[in-house]
Structure formats: structure tokens, C-alpha cells
Amino acid sequence: MKNEVFDAIYKKLESEPYANKLGLKLINLDYGYSMVEMSVTEEMENMFGMAHGGAIFSLLDEAFEAASNSHGTISVALSMNVFYVKPPSIGDILYAEAKEMSKTKRIGNYDIKVRNNKGDLIAACQAMVYRKEEKLPFLN
Amino acid sequence: MKNEVFDAIYKKLESEPYANKLGLKLINLDYGYSMVEMSVTEEMENMFGMAHGGAIFSLLDEAFEAASNSHGTISVALSMNVFYVKPPSIGDILYAEAKEMSKTKRIGNYDIKVRNNKGDLIAACQAMVYRKEEKLPFLN
Amino acid sequence: MKNEVFDAIYKKLESEPYANKLGLKLINLDYGYSMVEMSVTEEMENMFGMAHGGAIFSLLDEAFEAASNSHGTISVALSMNVFYVKPPSIGDILYAEAKEMSKTKRIGNYDIKVRNNKGDLIAACQAMVYRKEEKLPFLN
Amino acid sequence: MKNEVFDAIYKKLESEPYANKLGLKLINLDYGYSMVEMSVTEEMENMFGMAHGGAIFSLLDEAFEAASNSHGTISVALSMNVFYVKPPSIGDILYAEAKEMSKTKRIGNYDIKVRNNKGDLIAACQAMVYRKEEKLPFLN
Numbered sequence: 001m002k003n004e005v006f007d008a009i010y011k012k013l014e015s016e017p018y019a020n021k022l023g024l025k026l027i028n029l030d031y032g033y034s035m036v037e038m039s040v041t042e043e044m045e046n047m048f049g050m051a052h053g054g055a056i057f058s059l060l061d062e063a064f065e066a067a068s069n070s071h072g073t074i075s076v077a078l079s080m081n082v083f084y085v086k087p088p089s090i091g092d093i094l095y096a097e098a099k100e101m102s103k104t105k106r107i108g109n110y111d112i113k114v115r116n117n118k119g120d121l122i123a124a125c126q127a128m129v130y131r132k133e134e135k136l137p138f139l140n
Numbered sequence: 141m142k143n144e145v146f147d148a149i150y151k152k153l154e155s156e157p158y159a160n161k162l163g164l165k166l167i168n169l170d171y172g173y174s175m176v177e178m179s180v181t182e183e184m185e186n187m188f189g190m191a192h193g194g195a196i197f198s199l200l201d202e203a204f205e206a207a208s209n210s211h212g213t214i215s216v217a218l219s220m221n222v223f224y225v226k227p228p229s230i231g232d233i234l235y236a237e238a239k240e241m242s243k244t245k246r247i248g249n250y251d252i253k254v255r256n257n258k259g260d261l262i263a264a265c266q267a268m269v270y271r272k273e274e275k276l277p278f279l280n
Numbered sequence: 281m282k283n284e285v286f287d288a289i290y291k292k293l294e295s296e297p298y299a300n301k302l303g304l305k306l307i308n309l310d311y312g313y314s315m316v317e318m319s320v321t322e323e324m325e326n327m328f329g330m331a332h333g334g335a336i337f338s339l340l341d342e343a344f345e346a347a348s349n350s351h352g353t354i355s356v357a358l359s360m361n362v363f364y365v366k367p368p369s370i371g372d373i374l375y376a377e378a379k380e381m382s383k384t385k386r387i388g389n390y391d392i393k394v395r396n397n398k399g400d401l402i403a404a405c406q407a408m409v410y411r412k413e414e415k416l417p418f419l420n
Numbered sequence: 421m422k423n424e425v426f427d428a429i430y431k432k433l434e435s436e437p438y439a440n441k442l443g444l445k446l447i448n449l450d451y452g453y454s455m456v457e458m459s460v461t462e463e464m465e466n467m468f469g470m471a472h473g474g475a476i477f478s479l480l481d482e483a484f485e486a487a488s489n490s491h492g493t494i495s496v497a498l499s500m501n502v503f504y505v506k507p508p509s510i511g512d513i514l515y516a517e518a519k520e521m522s523k524t525k526r527i528g529n530y531d532i533k534v535r536n537n538k539g540d541l542i543a544a545c546q547a548m549v550y551r552k553e554e555k556l557p558f559l560n
Contacts, residue, residue, distance in 0.1 A: 009187070017185040018192035021161070045157040046205060047149070048277065052158035053205070053217050054198025061194040065186060077193050078387065079359040079408055081221040081501035081546055083529050085522045102505045102541050106386075106410065107358065109503050109544060111531075121522050124529060126501055126546050128359055128408075130386065137188065218527065219499040219548055221361035221406055223389050225382045242365045242401050246526075246550065247498065249363050249404060251391075261382050264389060266361055266406050268499055270526065289467070297465040298472035301441075325437040326485060327429070328557065332438035333497050334481040338474025345466060345473070357473050361501040417468065 005072040005139065006030075012138050013066060022055060024062045032100030032108075034066035040092045051088050060096040060112045060125050067098035068108055068129045072136060075108060075129035082125045092116045098127075106131050145212040145279065146170075152278050153206060162195060164202045172240030172248075174206035180232045191228050200236040200252045200265050207238035208248055208269045212276060215248060215269035222265045232256045238267075246271050285352040285419065286310075292418050293346060302335060304342040312380030312388075314346035320372045331368050340376040340392045340405050347378035348388055348409045352416060355388060355409035362405045372396045378407075386411050425492040425559065426450075432558050433486060442475065444482045452520030452528075454486035460512045471508050480516040480532045480545050487518035488528055488549045492556060495528060495549035502545045512536045518547075526551050 006029050013019050013026045022044075028035035036059060044055040060082065068075035088094055094114055101109040112125040146169050153159050153166045162184075168175035176199060184195040200222065208215035228234055234254055241249040252265040286309050293299050293306045302324075308315035316339060324335040340362065348355035368374055374394055381389040392405040426449050433439050433446045442464075448455035456479060464475040480502065488495035508514055514534055521529040532545040 012187045016187050016192075017183050018195060021183050022194070043157050043161050047152045047156050047209070048214070052156075052198070052201070053220070054162070054194065054201040055158060057197045057201065057220075058192070058194025061192070061197065065193070069187070074188070076227075077224050079221070079223050079361075079503075080193070080197075081219070081359075081361055083219050083499075083521075083546060083548055084217050085529060086524075087216075101503075101544055104506075109505060111544075124521055124531075124546060126503060126544060128503055219363075219501075221499075221501055223359075223381075223406060223408055225389060226384075241363075241404055244366075249365060251404075264381055264391075264406060266363060266404060268363055292467045296467050296472075297463050298475060301463050302474070323437050323441050327432045327436050327489070328494070332436075332478070332481070333485070333500070334442070334474065334478025335438060337477045337481065337500075338472070341472070341474040341477065349467070354468070356507075357504050359501070359503050360473070360477075361499070363499050364497050367496075 008136065008139050009066060009069060019062060022058050024059060026066055029066055029070060031070050032067055032103065034063045034098045036063040036066065036096045038094050040088050040090050040094060042090055053084060056114060056123055057082060059094055060114050060123060063096035063098035063112055064110055064127045067100060067110055069136060074132040074134050074136060076132065078128045078130050080125060080127040082123055084123050085121045088116050088122050094122060148276065148279050149206060149209060159202060162198050164199060166206050169206055169210060171210050172207055174203045174238045176203040176206065176236045178234050180228050180230050180234060182230055193224060196254060196263050197222060199234055200254050200263060203236035203238035203252055204250055204267045207240060207250055209276060214272040214274050214276060216272065218268045218270050220265060220267040222263055224263050225261045228256050228262050234262060288416065288419050289346060289349060299342060302338050304339060306346055309346055309350060311350050312347055312383065314343045314378045316343040316346065316376045318374050320368050320370050320374060322370055333364060336394060336403055337362060339374055340394050340403060343376035343378035343392055344390055344407045347380060347390055349416060354412040354414050354416060356412065358408045358410050360405060360407040362403055364403050365401045368396050368402050374402060428556065428559050429486060429489060439482060442478050444479060446486050449486055449490060451490050452487055452523065454483045454518045456483040456486065456516045458514050460508050460510050460514060462510055473504060476534060476543055477502060479514055480534050480543060483516035483518040483532055484530055484547045487520060487530055489556060494552040494554050494556060496552065498548045498550050500545060500547040502543055504543050505541045508536050508542050514542060
């Protein structure tokens with residue numbers, strides 16, 4: 001079961017349109033856990049020439065998606081709370097790490113941190129999913 | 141003053157790299173208020189073929205950026221809390237409307253709603269900025 | 281149905297231990313809506329002699345509880361995000377108003393605002409419940 | 421410096437009106453860290469006979485207050501996001517542990533967890549303060 005679900009998520013996210021648009025790359029996956037990488041490019045600049053909050057959020061949302069679906073059934077995002085701690089620089093490589101805090105039949109809670117390659121905390125997030133009973137549709 | 145700041149923000153966001161990447165378009169701006177439009181495209185699909193949460197968030201973050209900087213001084217995002225209410229469909233046109241709830245010397249609070257073209261609520265957000273004293277750097 | 285559920289909630293909250301401990305009083309109730317009143321007393325002082333954040337939160341949580349259970353079935357709080365806007369003074373009368381933003385079979389989202397008797401915004405909150413199928417246990 | 425500030429906070433919270441009202445007891449304090457204890461009593465019951473969300477929040481808010489003021493200067497709560505994970509039982513002893521995630525000149529971010537005496541996660545919270553320059557007013 002483990003390899004099957006994890007392999008399917010890795011494969012699916014490699015061809016995920018939004019992941020490809022932003023250069024999001026899943027680099028670690030386990031039950032209730034994931035790490036996703038993104039390089040901050042000039043295409044992500046906001047009106048101040050800094051990384052747009054939407055890009056940083058997209059990175060941590062991808063980690064959330066991977067971790068919360070790692071149990072093989074569909075998870076739907078309900079609530080996310082992000083604190084922006086330190087603005088990254090263009091050219092930085094960022095890592096989002098999602099960890100499951102709790103899981104019941106219907107609800108899962110996640111802690112997600114974004115750090116740069118020096119280990120500085122960039123953003124902190126709490127996120128919640130509704131857990132459906134259906135299996136991931138792209139499993140065989 | 142009004143026209144100068146608003147004109148500068150409109151112009152700046154028209155050429156904002158991240159806005160162009162996602163097709164975010166500022167269509168209304170006032171003091172503490174903005175509306176931004178985005179079409180949900182296939183490039184924004186997540187692993188379920190639905191609009192990625194990161195794309196929806198980027199839309200509301202753009203409205204937040206415009207509204208919170210409309211007073212002419214630099215605002216920095218501190219905290220955002222998003223509730224995902226209803227998943228939009230690919231092809232939908234979404235509108236994010238940001239309204240200022242309160243503003244003190246240092247802190248501004250915003251309510252941001254994302255709706256589709258039928259008026260359905262897609263996402264609701266509370267967001268907070270730190271207000272610096274410096275003028276927007278792209279004002280003349 | 282309407283009178284029965286509303287009457288039961290009014291009656292139940294009048295004798296709710298925590299409401300009585302803090303002086304929380306339901307003064308308005310409708311489907312997905314409520315208003316609750318609380319006087320800020322010296323017993324609520326924090327270490328700075330101001331109203332404790334926990335007391336202000338308890339007020340808005342009571343409004344959330346009333347509004348989210350107004351449909352007659354049990355609602356369970358999942359997520360709450362509060363922004364503290366302006367500290368109230370000891371002696372102020374505060375009003376929390378909860379409004380339903382959206383409701384699906386399983387999830388309900390609420391907007392809750394706390395204001396003082398001059399209409400100043402004291403705190404803003406977004407809150408989410410999980411909606412069970414069971415009726416409120418204290419209905420006949 | 422350390423003993424002076426910590427001693428002052430311990431002493432101040434021992435006589436804090438709201439802490440006494442709810443039986444909140446500071447049991448551990450360090451720079452950016454605190455642990456606070458509370459027994460869930462029948463006085464805290466909500467309309468379902470369970471612990472009121474406001475009481476649980478008050479506990480974690482007390483830990484937040486202690487940890488964020490531990491540096492000796494005044495901190496003001498800006499934003500708190502709480503996820504309710506598991507309802508405690510009447511009679512449970514709960515512990516809130518606050519840890520500083522980050523601290524800049526003006527902003528501090530905290531992670532706060534509430535657990536019962538069996539170690540079960542009851543609630544998770546992210547919280548943010550604005551850091552003033554003034555010293556705590558009750559320091560000598």
C-alpha cells in the first residue's frame with residue numbers, strides 16, 4: 001500500500017499543471033508528512049520586487065496537499081492560517097515542510113513551515129482538511 | 141494625491157511579474173478597497189484537476205496588496221487566514237474584493253472575499269498588514 | 281420549528297455555567313445569526329489592567345455557539361481566527377455579532393465582530409464548524 | 421535581569437484577576453516560553469455540558485501572554501488562530517505550552533499547544549504580537 005500511494009502522488013505531482021507553472025517539486029513524502037521545494041524567480045516578483053505572498057503560499061499549499069493526501073483517501077482543504085515571518089530574496093531556494101498534528105475520521109490538522117536554504121523561517125502555517133472516504137482517484 | 145497613488149498602483153500591477161504569470165487584473169481601487177479578477181485556467185489544476193488552492197489564494201493576496209497599499213505608504217503582510225468554501229470550476233472567472241476593516245498607525249485589517257461570476261462565495265479571508273511610514277517606492 | 285429551537289437555545293444559554301461565569305447574555309438569535317452582550321468587569325483584567333483576550337474571545341465564542349447551533353443540529357467548533365483591533369476599557373459593554381457566511385451539509389463558516397457601545401470595532405473573527413446530523417440534545 | 425522579569429511576571433499573574441477567575445496557573449517560564457495549567461471545572465460547561473471553547477482559549481491565551489512578555493517589554497496580541505482538536509472532559513487538567521517561533525524588532529510569533537494530562541492534543545494555536553519598546557509597567 002505504502003509504495004503504491006506514495007508512488008502515485010509523486011507521479012501525479014510531477015505532472016501537476018500548477019506545480020509545473022511555479023516549479024514546485026515534491027522531494028520527500030511519508031504518512032502525514034511532505035517536503036516541497038521551490039526556487040524564487042523573478043517571475044514571482046510583487047510590486048515591490050519581492051517574492052509575492054501568493055507564490056510562498058502556493059509552495060506551502062503544495063506541501064499541505066501532498067501530506068494530507070498521503071493516507072490514500074481524498075482530503076479537501078478547509079482552513080489555512082499563514083504568518084509571514086521574513087521575506088525571501090529572489091534566487092532563494094525555499095523548502096516547505098508539512099507535518100500532521102492530528103487526524104480523526106473526518107478532520108486532519110497540519111503544521112507547515114517554509115524555510116530558505118540557510119534555515120531561516122520564512123512563513124509558518126496551520127492548515128486543516130476535511131477527510132473524505134473515497135480513495136484518491138488516480139490510484140489504480 | 142488620490143489619482144497619483146491610484147494611477148501608480150494600477151500601472152505597477154499591470155506590469156507586476158506575478159500578476160502577469162497568473163493573469164491577475166486589478167479592476168477597481170479606492171482607499172482601503174480593491175477588486176481583482178482572475179480566470180481559472182487549466183494551468184492552475186491541482187492533482188484532482190481542480191483549481192489549486194495556491195492560485196485562489198494568489199488572487200485574494202493580490203487584492204489584499206492593492207487595498208493595503210492604497211494609502212500611499214508601504215504595507216507588509218503579517219497574517220492571513222483563508223477558509224475555502226466552494227471549489228471553482230476550470231473556466232470560471234473569479235473576483236476578489238478586499239475591504240479595510242480597521243486601520244491604526246501601524247496595523248491594518250482586511251476582509252477579502254472571492255466569488256465566481258454567479259456570485260457564489262469561493263473563499264473568505266481575514267488579513268493583517270504592518271504599516272510602514274515610507275511612501276510607496278514607485279511613486280514619483 | 282423556529283420558535284422551538286430558538287426558545288430552547290435561549291433557555292439553555294440562560295443557565296449555561298460558562299455564560300453565567302462571565303456574564304454573557306444572548307440578546308438576539310436567528311437562523312445563522314446571533315448577538316451576545318458582555319460587560320467588561322475588573323474580574324477580567326489581565327496583567328496590564330486591561331480586558332484579558334480570553335474574555336473577549338469567550339464573548340465572540342458564545343455568539344458563534346448560538347449562531348452555529350441555530351439550525352437545530354449540533355455544530356462543533358473547528359477553527360477560529362481572531363484579530364484584536366482595539367482594547368476595550370473596563371466598564372465597557374461589548375456586543376458580539378455572529379453572521380453565517382456559508383453553510384454546506386458538513387461545514388459552516390461564520391463572521392463574528394465584537395464592538396463596544398460606541399460602535400468601535402474591538403475584534404474580528406472568522407470561525408468554522410463541523411455540522412453533525414444529530415439534533416440538539418436539549419430539544420424535546 | 422532574568423530573575424527580575426520572570427519573578428515579576430510570576431508574581432503579577434498570581435494576582436491577575438482573570439487568571440484567578442478561571443484558575444489559570446503559570447508553572448513554567450523562560451525567554452519566549454511558558455507553560456500554564458488549568459483544571460476543567462463544571463463552571464466552564466457550555467450548552468452541551470462540555471468545556472466551553474472560551475475557557476480553553478483563555479488557557480492558551482494566558483500562556484501566550486506570559487511567553488510574549490518574557491523579554492521584559494510590552495507585547496500586544498494581534499492575531500490568534502486556534503484549531504480545536506479534541507474536546508477535554510470535565511475534571512481534566514490541561515496544560516498550555518507556548519513557544520516562540522520567531523521574533524523581530526516589532527513582531528513576535530508563537531506556537532501554543534493545549535494538552536490534557538494524558539498528553540492528548542486538545543487545541544493548537546498560532547499567535548502573533550506587536551512588540552512595543554516600553555518596559556513592562558510592573559517592573560521596578
